Amino acid sequence: MNKKVFTFAVVGFFVWGSFAQAQMSSTNFKIRWDSISTGGSDTASSASYLLRDTAQTAIAGSSTSASYRLDQGYRSGVDEQMISFDVFVQDLSLGRSATALSGTTVSVDTTGLSINNYVGLVQDVGSGQVSMIGKIQSIGSGTVTVDVWKHSGTLAVVDGVNDSLYPLTGSAISFGQLSSSSLKTALIAFEVTSANDNGYVVQVYEDGNLRSGSNEISDVADGSVSVGSAEYGARSSDTSLSDSTFDTSDTALTSAFQTIASENTASFASRNFLTLKTAVDPIASSGSYAHTISFIASGNF
Secondary structure, eight states, X not given: OOOEEEEEEEEEOOOOOSSOOOOEEOSSOEEOOOOOOSEEEEEEEOSSOEEEEEEOOSSOEEEEOSSOEEEESGGGGTTSOOEEEEEEEOOGGGOEEEEEEETTEEEEOOTTOOTTOEEEEEXXXXXXXXXXXXXXXXXXXXXXXXXXXXXXXXXXXXXSSSOEEEEOOBSEEEEEEEOTTOEEEEEEEEEEEEOXXXXXXXXXXXXXXXXXXXXXXXXXXXXXXXXXXXXXXXEESOOOOSSOSTTXXXXXXXXXXXXXXEESSOEEEEEEEEEEEEXXXXXXXXXXXXXXXXXXXXXXX
C-alpha cells in the first residue's frame, strides 16, 4: 500500500487602512466615531453613488503633533479602515485530545495555548467530522474557554473519543503521509471586519491542482471526498452561499475566484472556515504533493 506525502502553502490577502483609530468598543461592538449634530444621513444613495453627510457638526477639521493626528467631526474617519481580513491555519502537529465540552469551555491540555489564540475543536476527526472555531478568552486548570463557537449549523459533541482541539497558528498545512484507507482534513479559518454597509465577500483560488511533478490528485467531482478515491476538495462553514456550492458539498478548488463566505451588511469580527479534504487510492503515484491556496476579502459596492 503506497503512502503519499502532502504539503500545502496557504496565503492570506488582506486590505487595511494605514491609520490607527481611538474608538469606544466592547466585546461585541465598536463606535468608530460620534458627534453632536443636527442632521445628515449614513446611507443616502442612488444607483451609482453612496453619500455620507452631516449637518452642523460643532467642530470639524484636523490637527497634528509629532505622534498623533486628530480628525474632529463625525465624517473625519469615514475614509479610514474599511475592511480587515485575517487567516488562521490549523496546526495539525499541535492537536490534543478534548475530553469534555460545556458551552464555550472545553477540557483539554492547555500547554502552548494563550489567550487570544484562535482554536479549532473537531468532533470525530476524519471523514464525518464536526468542526467549530473560537478565540480563547480564558485558560483554567485543564480548560479553555472561547468567546463564541462558530460552526456550520451543528454543534460538536465531545465525548473524548477521537475529539481534538487544534491551535489555528500555522502558516502552512502538512497532511503528512496518506494511505488509501484514510481521509485527511484541515481547517483554514478567517475573520473579517467590514465597515461597508453592503458587507463583504471572501473568495479562494489555487495556483493549480494538487500535484507532484506531472502527477496530480483529481478534483472532487461528485460532491464528496471519499476514502479510497484519489480526490481533493473543500467545504465552507457558511451555509448561505448563492454563487458557489462550497456550502452544500465538497467542492473543487480552481484557478478562478470562488466565493466561500459573504455578508450583506457591515460586520464586526465575522468568522468562517474552510475544511480541506483529501484522499488517495491504492494506485496513486507516491510523491510529495503540494499547491498554493490564496484568499481575498473585498467589500460589496
